[in-house]
Amino acid sequence: MDVLEILDIESSVSLPERYNRLSIAEMEERVREIKLKFGKKLFIPGHHYQKDEVIQFADARGDSLKLAQICATMDEAEFIVFCGVHFMAETADMLTKGDQKVILPDMRAGCSMADMADIEQTVKGWELMQETWGDTILPLTYVNSTAAIKGFVGKYGGATVTSSNAKQMLEWAFTQKSRILFLPDQHLGRNTAFDLGIPLEQMAVYAPLENKFEFEGDLDDVKVILWKGHCSVHEKFNIKHVENLRERDPDVNIIVHPECTYDVVQSADYKGSTNYIIKTIEAAPSGSKWAIGTEMNLVNRLIEENPDKEIESLNPFMCPCLTMNRIDLPHLLWSLEKLEEGEVVNQISVPEEVTKHAVLALNRMLERS
Numbered sequence: 104m105d106v107l108e109i110l111d112i113e114s115s116v117s118l119p120e121r122y123n124r125l126s127i128a129e130m131e132e133r134v135r136e137i138k139l140k141f142g143k144k145l146f147i148p149g150h151h152y153q154k155d156e157v158i159q160f161a162d163a164r165g166d167s168l169k170l171a172q173i174c175a176t177m178d179e180a181e182f183i184v185f186c187g188v189h190f191m192a193e194t195a196d197m198l199t200k201g202d203q204k205v206i207l208p209d210m211r212a213g214c215s216m217a218d219m220a221d222i223e224q225t226v227k228g229w230e231l232m233q234e235t236w237g238d239t240i241l242p243l244t245y246v247n248s249t250a251a252i253k254g255f256v257g258k259y260g261g262a263t264v265t266s267s268n269a270k271q272m273l274e275w276a277f278t279q280k281s282r283i284l285f286l287p288d289q290h291l292g293r294n295t296a297f298d299l300g301i302p303l304e305q306m307a308v309y310a311p312l313e314n315k316f317e318f319e320g321d322l323d324d325v326k327v328i329l330w331k332g333h334c335s336v337h338e339k340f341n342i343k344h345v346e347n348l349r350e351r352d353p354d355v356n357i358i359v360h361p362e363c364t365y366d367v368v369q370s371a372d373y374k375g376s377t378n379y380i381i382k383t384i385e386a387a388p389s390g391s392k393w394a395i396g397t398e399m400n401l402v403n404r405l406i407e408e409n410p411d412k413e414i415e416s417l418n419p420f421m422c423p424c425l426t427m428n429r430i431d432l433p434h435l436l437w438s439l440e441k442l443e444e445g446e447v448v449n450q451i452s453v454p455e456e457v458t459k460h461a462v463l464a465l466n467r468m469l470e471r472s
């Protein structure tokens with residue numbers, strides 16, 4: 104990367120100082136004004152993990168699947184200001200038409216899990232897998248991955264998955280090949296495969312840093328190869344939290360996201376995607392008690408929106424996803440004011456040669472969801 108490229112990235116992430124001096128009311132008023140001015144030319148999707156100060160301005164709220172589905176059909180908006188993380192904005196760019204511009208208000212809004220699989224490691228690991236098992240493997244990637252990984256998966260006949268459809272996508276994948284490589288979240292992969300009846304003894308972990316498998320047994324028995332990645336937010340729930348809660352109050356229902364570890368998921372009463380968690384809490388009877396194992400902005404919103412239920416986090420010291428939190432009101436306003444001035448900042452634009460394969464992977468998922 105040359106100096107000019109570095110300067111370009113730095114200038115695109117730095118928020119002008121004056122935004123720190125505006126009051127919340129002033130910023131909210133300006134966002135409202137700009138939204139009104141742009142009308143249908145502007146669309147703001149917001150992931151459920153976004154802070155309230157941002158999600159209040161979302162034209163659509165959703166989990167990763169819903170937001171991808173909406174972006175795939177949203178053809179009237181010229182500008183899509185994505186309130187979520189980088190891989191979601193990339194997905195939106197790949198699913199929208201060429202003249203639609205996708206903007207991420209803060210380029211630092213990445214995802215530590217997506218960063219755990221890069222394309223060079225994937226190509227190297229795939230070679231080792233082909234040497235070990237031959238042409239028996241179909242790659243699947245959680246949408247929480249870079250566009251390049253989605254492109255790789257699309258090229259080799261595989262698909263993307265989200266936590267809402269991982270089970271049906273894995274079932275489909277086994278109709279294509281006898282083994283599955285699941286990137287980059289080992290926990291979602293393990294939890295989903297176990298749900299389908301595949302024993303843990305038939306799952307190997309691929310460690311990209313060492314380019315080797317973590318597996319004891321006969322490699323011929325392996326059905327699922329789990330990429331050694333994880334979500335640093337959902338890994339903050341552990342079995343001790345479950346035990347403490349059960350001891351304190353046996354009437355509390357425990358519900359967790361499948362990005363949590365296998366033992367946490369097994370010991371919970373309910374498990375499922377962001378959408379499933381929201382729907383389950385909304386439908387729960389008044390007075391019921393819930394401990395939720397997922398991101399904290401969402402848990403706080405569920406507490407606020409369901410005052411008739413007793414809701415808490417499964418981990419009493421839980422915090423929000425820090426990269427999701429990079430998108431805040433000042434950055435949202437800044438990107439909108441720039442649009443008003445006729446300048447597009449922080450545009451997410453995936454190269455065509457990556458998009459053409461990645462879209463195959465995304466469409467294989469969208470057709471089955």
Ligand code: 13P
Nearest residue numbers: 166167168265266376377
């Ligand atoms: P879902 O939106 O698919 O539930 O994923 C949760 C998540 O971690 C998003 O980054």
Ligand code: SF4
Nearest residue numbers: 214215216334336424
């Ligand atoms: Fe990534 Fe986890 Fe944050 Fe989701 S919650 S964006 S998977 S780090």
